[in-house]
Amino acid sequence: MTPAARRQAAIEILDQILAGEPAEKQLTAWARRSRFAGSKDRAAVRDHVFDALRCLRSFAALGGGGRVDVIDHTNTTGRQLMLGALRAEGVEPDTLFTGEGHGPSALNDDERAALARVPELSDAERLDIPQWLWPLFSESLGDGLEAAGRALQSRAPVHLRVNRRHPDQTEALARLASEGILAEPHPAADTALNVTEGARKLRNSLAYAHGLVELQDAASQAVIEALPLADGMRVLDYCAGGGGKSLALAARAKIDLYAHDIAAQRMKDLPVRAERAGVKVTLLEPRKTGAKAPYDLVLCDAPCSGSGSWRRAPEGKWRLSQSQLDTLCQTQSAILDEAAELVADGGVLAYATCSMLSVENRKQVDDFLARRSGWQLQSDHGWQVQGGTDGFYVAVLRRIGND
Numbered sequence: 001m002t003p004a005a006r007r008q009a010a011i012e013i014l015d016q017i018l019a020g021e022p023a024e025k026q027l028t029a030w031a032r033r034s035r036f037a038g039s040k041d042r043a044a045v046r047d048h049v050f051d052a053l054r055c056l057r058s059f060a061a062l063g064g065g066g067r068v069d070v071i072d073h074t075n076t077t078g079r080q081l082m083l084g085a086l087r088a089e090g091v092e093p094d095t096l097f098t099g100e101g102h103g104p105s106a107l108n109d110d111e112r113a114a115l116a117r118v119p120e121l122s123d124a125e126r127l128d129i130p131q132w133l134w135p136l137f138s139e140s141l142g143d144g145l146e147a148a149g150r151a152l153q154s155r156a157p158v159h160l161r162v163n164r165r166h167p168d169q170t171e172a173l174a175r176l177a178s179e180g181i182l183a184e185p186h187p188a189a190d191t192a193l194n195v196t197e198g199a200r201k202l203r204n205s206l207a208y209a210h211g212l213v214e215l216q217d218a219a220s221q222a223v224i225e226a227l228p229l230a231d232g233m234r235v236l237d238y239c240a241g242g243g244g245k246s247l248a249l250a251a252r253a254k255i256d257l258y259a260h261d262i263a264a265q266r267m268k269d270l271p272v273r274a275e276r277a278g279v280k281v282t283l284l285e286p287r288k289t290g291a292k293a294p295y296d297l298v299l300c301d302a303p304c305s306g307s308g309s310w311r312r313a314p315e316g317k318w319r320l321s322q323s324q325l326d327t328l329c330q331t332q333s334a335i336l337d338e339a340a341e342l343v344a345d346g347g348v349l350a351y352a353t354c355s356m357l358s359v360e361n362r363k364q365v366d367d368f369l370a371r372r373s374g375w376q377l378q379s380d381h382g383w384q385v386q387g388g389t390d391g392f393y394v395a396v397l398r399r400i401g402n403d
């Protein structure tokens with residue numbers, strides 16, 4: 001495919017997404033019906049689509065669209081988003097919008113007139129943050145606001161967790177390099193690697209198949225490092241989902257590990273992943289956590305806005321609403337209360353989110369401490385995207401009495 005044809009494919013996929021279709025589904029459908037597209041074409045089209053989703057507001061404004069705050073086609077089109085992308089990259093649209101081959105049709109007069117104007121972008125538009133969220137986002141990020149907004153406009157790094165049950169970091173690096181995957185240690189966690197070359201080869205690599213490494217963001221690993229784990233503990237991963245945190249917990253100490261999720265089907269791949277990693281995890285039925293209680297440590301990796309991982313999943317940034325955020329906050333506080341009941345005397349309740357919003361993080365912990373006695377905050381820490389990881393938060397609470 002020519003560069004122009006890749007842009008046209010991205011335009012068509014973006015139009016479907018603006019009409020309400022999920023991005024992954026549309027990319028897969030396009031790849032299926034475009035047998036002529038090679039792996040480099042598919043990667044380039046994917047990048048165009050995801051770049052536009054990360055920068056939806058600013059690309060729409062630069063491309064001659066109206067004010068955009070959500071993913072829909074009311075105020076912009078795939079074509080305007082791609083024109084905005086070219087403008088942001090400093091590429092002359094006429095070089096690609098020629099109407100030749102399978103590329104986009106040539107610019108019309110209205111488009112030329114729109115592109116001749118220099119739009120005045122507000123800070124929220126320039127940094128691609130939804131308008132309603134801007135006050136909360138600014139307050140939560142503080143001095144890191146500009147850098148965090150910019151980081152969310154860029155592609156996410158690829159991080160690995162070296163499985164501590166297998167090789168040491170040096171050996172893992174060598175084995176990855178022998179398969180054309182180059183990586184370097186990441187400072188956020190002692191098990192973390194940052195992939196610098198060959199990321200697309202990972203899923204089919206032997207290092208991955210044999211469980212030497214897992215795909216996991218460095219901050220996600222750092223969350224587990226922040227927990228006071230010791231051999232012999234009974235540990236419950238209360239919101240286990242796909243089990244990324246469960247596997248990282250099991251790799252750190254010889255623990256008796258239980259995994260639970262309200263939506264049990266989310267844990268369906270966990271047994272296979274645990275086997276590949278050489279660890280044992282006992283899956284519990286939804287709400288059947290009491291039979292094995294109390295636990296020395298309960299981790300709640302709570303459902304959240306996902307604001308810390310919006311560069312990986314940028315549709316989330318535009319699909320979140322104030323009422324959804326309010327509901328998420330209510331769920332988070334309910335989860336904290338449910339999980340607190342399962343913690344042994346002197347045990348630990350750990351609360352984590354992949355969010356950078358204060359209402360989902362420290363405020364949840366402060367509210368928990370205000371409504372319950374017998375708990376003490378031992379530590380909390382937040383990671384922001386501009387630090388080279390996903391945005392994350394973890395608080396470690398210890399039970400010091402009965403509430």
Ligand SMILES: C[S@@+](CC[C@H](N)C(=O)[O-])C[C@H]1O[C@@H](n2cnc3c(N)ncnc32)[C@H](O)[C@@H]1O
Pocket residue numbers: 238239240241242243244245246260261262263266301302303304331335
């Ligand atoms: C952030 S995800 C967990 C990600 C997972 N820990 C990982 O590392 O891959 C949050 C999970 O919480 C689950 N969840 C939502 N409400 C819950 C509840 N009341 N009790 C337990 N799990 C819940 C969701 O189904 C979802 O899988």
